[in-house]
Amino acid sequence: MDKTEKIWLNGKLVDWADAKVHVLAHALNYGTGVFEGIRVYNTPKGPAIFRLKDHVRRLMDGCKMLGFDLVFDGKEYGFDDLMEAIKETVRANGDAVDYVKPCIFLSGEEVGLNPIGVPISMAITCVHMGAYLGPATDAGAKIVTSSWQRPDNLCGPAGAKVNGAYITSSLAKREAISHGASEAVMLNSVGHVAECTGENIFAYRHGRIITPNVAECILEGITRCSIIEVARDMGYQVDETALTRFELISSDEVWMTGTAAEIAPVTTIDERQIGDGKIGPVAKAIHARFHDIVTGKVPEYEDWLDYLN
Numbered sequence: 048m049d050k051t052e053k054i055w056l057n058g059k060l061v062d063w064a065d066a067k068v069h070v071l072a073h074a075l076n077y078g079t080g081v082f083e084g085i086r087v088y089n090t091p092k093g094p095a096i097f098r099l100k101d102h103v104r105r106l107m108d109g110c111k112m113l114g115f116d117l118v119f120d121g122k123e124y125g126f127d128d129l130m131e132a133i134k135e136t137v138r139a140n141g142d143a144v145d146y147v148k149p150c151i152f153l154s155g156e157e158v159g160l161n162p163i164g165v166p167i168s169m170a171i172t173c174v175h176m177g178a179y180l181g182p183a184t185d186a187g188a189k190i191v192t193s194s195w196q197r198p199d200n201l202c203g204p205a206g207a208k209v210n211g212a213y214i215t216s217s218l219a220k221r222e223a224i225s226h227g228a229s230e231a232v233m234l235n236s237v238g239h240v241a242e243c244t245g246e247n248i249f250a251y252r253h254g255r256i257i258t259p260n261v262a263e264c265i266l267e268g269i270t271r272c273s274i275i276e277v278a279r280d281m282g283y284q285v286d287e288t289a290l291t292r293f294e295l296i297s298s299d300e301v302w303m304t305g306t307a308a309e310i311a312p313v314t315t316i317d318e319r320q321i322g323d324g325k326i327g328p329v330a331k332a333i334h335a336r337f338h339d340i341v342t343g344k345v346p347e348y349e350d351w352l353d354y355l356n
């Protein structure tokens with residue numbers, strides 16, 4: 048990750064080094080925040096944010112779930128204000144920005160769990176991220192099944208990106224790296240495949256694409272929704288269904304999807320080769336199409352892009 052110059056904090060663009068909170072901030076101690084990860088792509092019409100409206104909607108849904116009022120420094124923010132604040136921050140940070148992370152969190156100093164009445168803040172940070180999973184995954188990622196379970200809907204709102212809930216992803220990621228893998232896939236409370244630490248998962252098996260449905264306690268990923276639509280438009284059968292570990296490992300192809308990782312083919316799971324151990328033709332074709340869409344080369348999907356200029 049490369050830093051940028053300005054961070055949007057409660058309505059003002061401040062220098063990166065000045066975007067600070069107190070050590071007793073409620074969110075720092077209890078995880079009371081909601082965030083998003085959003086990609087910016089270069090297109091022939093200049094930089095564009097991919098599916099910004101969907102990210103803002105998910106962010107606001109998460110805030111609603113956590114009971115957050117979107118009032119920062121005395122000003123109330125609605126959908127359009129959040130959209131504009133994100134665009135403004137990207138514009139302020141120049142061409143190198145490829146990833147934006149808005150975060151709405153309880154910034155007030157508090158000891159004790161009660162979140163009611165604790166002051167709230169919003170920060171929008173831009174970075175240059177590049178390839179999230181790194182160059183080692185270019186020829187296909189090696190992943191492991193995590194010993195940590197994907198928290199289900201009784202442990203919190205699985206469909207929202209709640210800061211505190213990411214401890215499970217962080218533990219699973221640490222486990223993956225310590226096993227020499229780049230990602231971990233987590234199972235849910237009934238042992239079905241759920242998702243990876245920051246990505247959804249897809250398989251191509253017996254001539255159809257399968258991906259866990261939202262009832263399997265996954266984040267309803269925006270890249271996941273995009274890939275389902277794109278794959279169907281390309282003529283593939285896509286089924287959102289329960290998926291077992293056996294089905295996943297015996298698939299012809301497996302890939303992960305996420306804003307940060309984009310589309311990342313998987314060639315090894317738990318030291319077992321997937322398909323022929325190479326990136327498969329279905330993942331390759333969908334990836335190529337997705338790349339054309341996000342870089343503004345496919346007019347049918349233009350409304351997924353929010354141009355900055």
Ligand SMILES: Cc1ncc(COP(=O)(O)O)c(C=O)c1O
Pocket residue numbers: 084208216242243244245246247266267268269270271304305306307
């Ligand atoms: C746990 C988890 N699953 C899936 C995803 C993929 O979601 P999206 O495609 O919206 O980035 C993410 C990333 O945001 C995530 O954190």
